[in-house]
Amino acid sequence: MSAVDIIEIDDPPSRNPAPTRRRLLGGAGREAGALPYLLLIPTGLVLAAVIGYPLVQLVIMSLEKDGSSSKFTGTPFVGFAEYQKVLSDSVFWSSVERTVIFAGANVILSLLFGLGLALLMGRVSKSVKLILTVVLMFVWSVPTTVSTELFRWLFDAQYGVVDYVLGKVGLGSYAQHDWFADPNQGLQVASFIIIWGAIPFLTVTLSAGLAQIPKELLEAAKVDGASAWQAFRNVTYPFLKPLLVIVTTLSVIWDTGVFNQIYILRQTHPEPGYYTLGIYSYVKAFATIYGGDNYSYGAAMAIIMVLLMGVFMVGYIRQLLRIGQEG
Template sequence: MSADTTTPAKVPPPRQAPPPRTLGAPRRKRTARGTGIPWLLLAPCLLILALVMGYPLVRLVTLSFQSFGQSQLWGFKPAEWVGFDNFSGILGDSEFWGVVVRTIVFAAGSVIFTMVAGMALALLQQRVSGWMKTLINIVLVASWGMPVIVATTVFKWLFDTDYGVFNAVLSKLPGVDMVGHNWFASGPQGLLVIMLLVVWGAVPFVVITLSAGLTQVPQELEEAARLDGAGAWGVFRYVTLPILKPIIVMLTTLSVIWDMGVFPQVFVMRGGHPESDFQLLSTYSYDRAFVVNDYGQGSAIALVTVVLLLGVVAVYMRQMLQIGEVE
């Protein structure tokens, strides 16, 4: 056999990748520009908020440290700085603390009823037909869009002493006689009616938001939980509830803020003159400012309410940060 005298083909050496370009400076420029664009887009909204809410808030803080009444309002006397006298006056008043406790109980009851009813209706919507779900959404949006004054008038008629539909329906039950019953004869019963009014107006927003959140719950996780032997409560507790936790925290915080500041429902339901058993922080601050004409003390009460609500917001932010860290 003759030897192979063919010249082997030369294999070119592998090409080296070009050194990476230095992208440090352009990247910093894009980062700086990208950081400034959101603030530029938010600038008009922040400016409007500063103009609309900035002056009232500054004025509220200023009045809370002044002795300001009718004489100062009409310019007959200059406002007198009294330091923390307005705060010490309300914090040392047992009536104020009674109003604070009543407001907290009222807000807590309203939030609990709102969240429970909203979650129940949202879960119910997942199990009804399409046309029924559409009908429920139409009713929810209609009730949500109803003005507060109209809704309050309707509830006043429903719970009227002489012509109330609610009393007539309850009187149909065996052994129940509610004809002529006055729901507003006592503070607890009257506030319960107002609480139902607040819950009725707040439930649609909660239902619509939770229904949107339920669409994001993976069906595979629910089916896996059922295969592992979990019942309906187990699936809801260990699968649905953890996924909805951020939405529930947000809705609960917003509900607390709204229910702590309830004003028109109480004011209109009691004909513009809420009795002492019906006073909440919002109406109590209004009465001190515009009925007693002590604007300094009314502003101090409003400022204390703002501080309480800021505490709720702080708890909300802490919860959201913890949820973000877990994720």
């Protein structure tokens, strides 16, 4: 009698336990009745007050006449006039393009560095991993205003450490180099700040996900002769996929709405070459020095940003729902 026959004879109920679990869960759901929905009511009311009401007011403002007076007096509705202005604005579309490239590069690099560091943390001792975790948490706790000012000093044209080090290693052309004269280089500095601030969250989160992978599966893959890449693709990635979808979604949302890093780097006066959607909407709505003070225009741009983000995030939301159904 083989080992398989022994298992089948001695433990027949374990052959298909899933239906039992489904029946138990289904019965619990029927017994609960409307209780889960009642428990969701407080959260729904809070979300409606915190998110729903401002969003409705933003939509109303975007349909009103230009100018700050629309916030306080009953000015007539102008329909979609502000939306037409936004969609016919060449600066807006250049800001969209710049935002997509800027956010896409930040998300990809952040995930690569975060995942790489998380994989490395799984190969070190517990004491070293604890030290790295503490350091990462310290980095994550630094406010963006402080980190941005720090990087602005590092890349300063006269007293910056970066220019000094580059000059010492033989790159004399970078002595007193102004990194912010060219918006492309200035946005690269902003990317350094964003990636530097995102790595701690991604690393700790993905490291926690990697710790949940059964070591027996990785050891079995190694015994079968799988390379490191094959083990990652066939064992690690399937387990880590739900978590990667979540952190990627959050990273896209955060990096698309970046504001502080660029605004502070340019000392509250960003040039047109630095306009992302967040910066440009602020400039048009509030910055009178740039001809702003047009709340309706800024509100219309904000609504368009929400819609663009919604279209972009449909794929990720569908993936999250699919993962939830499979789980």
